[in-house]
Amino acid sequence: MEESPQLKIGFIGAGNMAYGIAKGILRSGDVIASNVTVSAPSENNFPRFRAMGVAVTHSNEAVLRGSRLVFLAVKPHLISPVLSLLSEHVTPQHVIVSVAAGVTIATLEKLLPGGSCVMRLMPNLPCMLQEGALLLASGAGVKQEVASQLKSLLSPCGLVEVGPESWIDAHTGLSGSGVAFVYVFAEALAEGAVKMGMPSALAQRFAAQTILGAGYLLRDGEKHPAQLKAEVCTPGGTTIYGLHALEKGGIRAAAMGAVQAATERARELGDSKTV
Template sequence: MTGGLAIIGGGKIGEALLSGLIRRGGREGLVVCERSPERAAQLQERHGVPAVDLAEGAERARTLLIAVKPQDIGTLLTGLAAHVDPARHLVVSVAAGVPTTTIEAALPAGTPVVRVMPNTPALVDEGMSVLAAGAHAAESHLDDAEALLASVGRVRRVPEAQLDAVTALSGSGPAYFFYLVEAMIDAGILLGLPRALAADLIVQTALGAAVMLRDSGEHPVQLREAVTSPGGTTIAAIRELERHGVRAALIAAIEAAHARSVELGRESGEGPAGR
């Protein structure tokens, strides 16, 4: 089945892509490779796709999507290399921080590799995925990878040098919003609201604000100023956010995530895949 897809790794992102592809186009041509027998059985039962080993996955699929943790990439590539045919296969990796050079070095010469940074809103078909081509990936390979990721959200393309910044911004980004929402819900409780009501207010407000940011075409500053009346409640809140350095803290947090993404890439290059 030369046009098929093997999802290698059955974690959250792997399962999100699997379920999104099934919703969009059905199960035909899809297989999953998962080293945990219990997890493999769970995915097979839940989604109705075959759970197979690496050899069978590579035989049945043209596109091999690697969705394992960065620390597991070396072991995975060592086992996968014998089954990859550069003339037939496209390897797409969503392993955070792992550069295409590391993957290419572990696979047969000339293997086309596309590196992807997705994020967890792919679970609800609202993901943000960013692609970068390896040394042997042509435009057609990028088109194939983009079609794959478009099943669970929006897709952009960048040079690989920008992917660590992308990881820090949109890859880790959902956690920043969850953290802020958690704090805002706690504030609502502090002010006397029931937790369920505070959560409902904040989640809907976050959703509405996100849609306005996406669809209005206005800069975030313009949207914020539209809510900020002279001498009103919002400007009092903004003053406190600035006084406590929230803007600077967010920038520093994203810089720290970027540094860690770079570090993960270096660590992956020191393992078996990078030798």
């Protein structure tokens, strides 16, 4: 691909993931907003892209023809009909990156001309705030330097890692669905404080800040979660009593089971989307 300032980038689809990725790419300052184009059938999401200086259109073909790097950011069930109309216009110079959950690289390669440069990217919702967790997987026709350049380009969106496609479903269960699991835990923490007499709105703010602060300590430090947990516990103190209650409630098994169930469902959805 060309160097970032000259690189022309297109998004087919104008939803939250397209917005979060475009916002991150532009935030770095390495890509010119006028070199980014977004397409969608509706005007609904265009204003926020226009506010970033990004061009918008209703033509997917125009995005493809005018871009070197193209993100497929449509719903999974739309991938096949969208690519059936665009496939003949895809060239060896294009880099096609799918953000559609459950659509495998093999499926994408069947829908595109032979030898196409195809990748999968799985972001999660915090990508909209540039605090995402993104996993990038490459098809057989992708050179290592292309994957490295794309990882660098996406880095303002959050934590970006490159790995085999076999990790994608587990990443969906952990980082994609895991966002909702954290919200359930935050809600439960706040309700526990409400039960003990704290006003609901204040409890929600404290729960959010507690999770945020704990996350930063875990992410930015070099300590295992078990070590950080031990540092909060004092013999006979409040935390160890609370942890005992969590263990009696089966929190560890429930969390592991939730990630497993979400991962297995992602695999089922992928199996059902073969061409």
